[in-house]
Amino acid sequence: MFSLFFTHINQKVELSEAEQQEVKTFFAPKKLRKRQYLLQEGEPCKYLALVEKGVLRSYNVDSKGVEHIIHFAMEGWWMGDIYSFLSGEPSGYNIDAIEDAELLMITLEGFEEMMVKVPRMERYFRILFQNNIISKERRLISSISYTAEEKYLRLVESSPELLQRIPLNLVASYLGITPETLSRIRKKLAQKK
Amino acid sequence: MALRQTIAVIGASGQYGAAIAKALSAGAYRLLLMDPNENGIAALQKAIDCEVPQADVEQVACCREACWEADLILFALPFSERNHLIAQMQEVVTRKTVVFLLDQPEKNALNILKKQLPYSGIITIAMYLPVSAADAVRIGVSDSEAGDTATKLLHNIRFNEIIQSVKTIEK
Numbered sequence: 246m247f248s249l250f251f252t253h254i255n256q257k258v259e260l261s262e263a264e265q266q267e268v269k270t271f272f273a274p275k276k277l278r279k280r281q282y283l284l285q286e287g288e289p290c291k292y293l294a295l296v297e298k299g300v301l302r303s304y305n306v307d308s309k310g311v312e313h314i315i316h317f318a319m320e321g322w323w324m325g326d327i328y329s330f331l332s333g334e335p336s337g338y339n340i341d342a343i344e345d346a347e348l349l350m351i352t353l354e355g356f357e358e359m360m361v362k363v364p365r366m367e368r369y370f371r372i373l374f375q376n377n378i379i380s381k382e383r384r385l386i387s388s389i390s391y392t393a394e395e396k397y398l399r400l401v402e403s404s405p406e407l408l409q410r411i412p413l414n415l416v417a418s419y420l421g422i423t424p425e426t427l428s429r430i431r432k433k434l435a436q437k438k
Numbered sequence: 439m440a441l442r443q444t445i446a447v448i449g450a451s452g453q454y455g456a457a458i459a460k461a462l463s464a465g466a467y468r469l470l471l472m473d474p475n476e477n478g479i480a481a482l483q484k485a486i487d488c489e490v491p492q493a494d495v496e497q498v499a500c501c502r503e504a505c506w507e508a509d510l511i512l513f514a515l516p517f518s519e520r521n522h523l524i525a526q527m528q529e530v531v532t533r534k535t536v537v538f539l540l541d542q543p544e545k546n547a548l549n550i551l552k553k554q555l556p557y558s559g560i561i562t563i564a565m566y567l568p569v570s571a572a573d574a575v576r577i578g579v580s581d582s583e584a585g586d587t588a589t590k591l592l593h594n595i596r597f598n599e600i601i602q603s604v605k606t607i608e609k
Binding site for chain 2: 246269270271272273274275276277278281282284285288347350351352355
């Protein structure tokens with residue numbers, strides 16, 4: 246249940262067996278069915294979740310009812326609304342499962358306690374948050390300066406597995422383009438090959 | 439719209455388990471029904487489907503699977519049958535609330551359960567005492583957060599009224 250979790254953590258910090266046992270006690274294992282919510286807009290985000298199996302998405306819905314995907318998370322990735330998680334404010338996002346999922350979830354209280362008891366986890370999360378900032382900046386640059394085709398090609402390069410598992414309409418939403426545009430791009434790229 | 443809490447009722451085909459499962463099925467919960475008596479649970483599901491067609495209810499054969507998916511676990515089997523099921527659920531109920539309905543007096547039940555599930559929030563409810571007994575006597579709580587979660591749930595489903603009606607039928 247925790248194998249992927251510790252593989253992921255041990256890539257950044259090395260935890261002893263005793264530390265791993267301690268860390269386990271802070272996480273609630275949870276299964277989520279496809280289309281089931283982990284978080285709904287207007288509710289505070291009570292958990293940060295590591296995906297052990299399956300794929301989650303976070304998205305918001307605009308005033309016209311159109312969904313805009315913010316993130317995907319598959320095995321070994323974290324999911325949550327960090328602002329809402331830390332502040333306790335209602336979230337502006339929804340998070341649900343695109344595939345049946347297995348998660349390891351931690352509350353803010355557990356998170357703070359874990360940092361005190363296992364200081365190496367503080368280093369782990371610092372590295373994680375640094376990477377998250379970089380990834381968000383790249384996504385921002387991509388959305389304001391790249392063409393639709395460039396955005397798609399970057400996604401193909403960075404997350405090929407994700408593209409195999411996610412329906413194209415969701416990929417289009419993530420890239421901020423229409424499904425028709427994505428379809429045209431894919432057709433054009435296929436013809437080039 | 440609030441998130442649907444997933445509740446596993448272990449021992450759902452017993453008198454109390456079934457009564458509570460029926461009450462929960464009318465609320466905004468996703469219910470997972472588990473009981474070693476599979477015939478009893480199939481009959482319960484049928485009854486719920488009939489009485490509350492919009493209910494989100496599913497039978498689960500394995501205790502561990504039900505507890506893994508659940509946010510809160512309600513254990514309604516006789517206390518003496520708990521050990522092998524606790525061994526199954528132990529790994530998947532960390533940081534979750536587990537409510538035990540005690541069918542008979544058991545010295546130090548709360549402490550015994552806290553030792554068996556040290557990382558879960560444990561609630562015990564002495565079903566053998568009269569419903570009118572003070573809550574402080576009837577309900578044992580291992581931590582305040584679990585206590586708040588369980589109290590809210592029990593209040594929502596009018597727990598005392600359910601138990602009272604089951605006890606009346608028993609008489």
